[in-house]
Amino acid sequence: MSWLVPLKSQAYRLRDAGTITAERFGSLHQGAPMLEWGSITKTVTARLAQQLDQAGTLDLSAPVSVYLPEAKLPREVDVRSLVTHTSGLPRLPQGIITGAVEARDPYAKYTTAYFDAEVLPTLAAQHSGTVGSFDYSNLGYAVLTRLLEAITEQDWWTLATENVFDPLGITDVSIDPAPERVPVIRTWTGGIRKQWKDTGPFIGAGGVQGTFDALEQYATAIARQSPGVKPLGWMDDPTLWWHNGHNKDHGALIGVSRDGSRILTIHTLGYNAGRADKLAARLERQHPHG
Helix, strand or coil, X not given: CCCCCCCCEEEEEEEECCXXXXXXXXXXXXXXXXXXXXXXXXXXXXXXXXXXXXXXXXCXXXXXXXXXXXXXXXXXXXXXXXXXXXXXXXXXXCCCCCCHHHHHCCCCCCCHHHHHHHHHHHHHHHCCCCCCCCCCCHHHHHHHHHHHHHHHCCCHHHHHHHHHHHHHXXXXXXXXXXXXXXXXXXXXXXXXXXCCCCCHHHHHHHCCEECHHHHHHHHHHHHHHCCCCCCCCCEECCCEEEEEEEECCEEEEEEEECCCCEEEEEEEECCCCCHHHHHHHHHHHHCCCC
16 A cells, blocks of 8 residues: 555445445545546547547558658557557657656646647657557557547547447546545645646546546446457456556556456555556455356
């Protein structure tokens, strides 16, 4: 557990065939606060890319350079490789932290204008030279987000709302929730720990916030739409298709069984990164899926 925070909280709900098998809500999770989904946001961006591919607006097999020529990436870097973390782009952009201010809020400077001027033109130089090997990349999803915005001439949040959240009936989500709905994490001296702010294209990599119920509703809706098929952009293990997310002080995980009958939803506040993953593994051990 993080030694920086005196009060921690975790919430989880495990459903099997619609019935709650295990459930807990800690003190900071009471009252339907807006929680950071972190990198679970990437599954929304992946879904958008898949939908645009199916509509003929985007070709997942096309080189990224077709849509973002200013990036000057090798032609073997296609859109699908951004979705699957096999593009050869690094986890984070070069120069993300150069001082104390950036260390406190690493993504705040990446407005769309800054990303277009300072990041896109440097992608070729940041590329590893290899394509096809899994290497988790927040930068890759920021590039994917910017690509989707460029070809549709719409911002990511509009795309996500109109094409993912609204059709799935999910309403209690936001990229800029009212401050009074966001849980307050305090230090031992009572000070408020300022949370990171995803901006510009990094919104599509980790910017969604929503209630715990909205997070579970999202996982459930995805499972029902494609039973037996791993959703694009999700991770895989022997029992679950899943994705996690870790932002400062916030951790999240959703998991779906192969047949869609099991839904696992977890969120933590004040814990070190990885707490949600460990809790998921414990719940899986304690409640084997039949």
